[in-house]
Amino acid sequence: MSKKVVRVMKIQFKAGQAKPGPALAGAGIQMPKFCTAFNDQTKDRMGETVPVVLTVYEDKDFSFVLKTAPASEMIKKALGVQKGSSNAGTTTVGTLSADKLKEIAEYKMPDLNAYDLDAAMKIVAGTAKNMGVKVEGIDA
Template sequence: MSKKVVRVMKIQFPAGGAKPGPALAGAGIQMPKFCTAFNDQTKDRMGETVPVVLTIYDDKNFDFVLKTAPTAEMIKKACGIKKAASDAKVTVATLSADKLKEIAEYKMQDLNAIDLEGAMKIVAGTARNMGVKVEGLDA
């Protein structure tokens, strides 16, 4: 017999840095158990923000799925900028075509794209909205 799902949460924590607190307070799970499991699985991704889909069952057990780092965070890191432009018409950095492809390949599993070219278009759209010019694609 399968367990009954009570709740599905989407939250983000720094890799290796989850700790009991307000983000998990309403989940109804054993927070230290989740934090230990999450931190163990993400210790090799230090410096990244890791989105996680947390499925909570009626018996207070849980499962979680780790996702790839947010696209905007990866673009900022690749361009060496701290903050994106508040207006997309202002260019704050340039992203090389190689870096664009690298980010798209990494993000492919979490994107709604059929192929790498589609994933690259999604990442390029995010970059443009952040005020980042993409080499080889922007006029």
């Protein structure tokens, strides 16, 4: 018999740095238990923001699924910039090579709604364009 799902939450924490607080307060789970489990599973991804899909059950038990880091964070890391352009239409903060774009798209592939690598590259290129980043070899 399966457990009854009470709610599903999408939250983000820095890898290995989850702690009880407002983000988890409304979940109705044992926060230290979640934090320990999350930190153990993400200690190899330190410095990354890790999105989590947290499923809370009626008996206050939970399960969670880790996702890949946000594309915008990976683009900023690849370019070595703190943030994207405040006016993406006119200001460019850097240029992303086609090789880096492919690398990011391959990493993000499990979480993207894309059938193949070319479609994933176009999605990541669109994110880059909205950040004010020029992408070599792609018209997105």
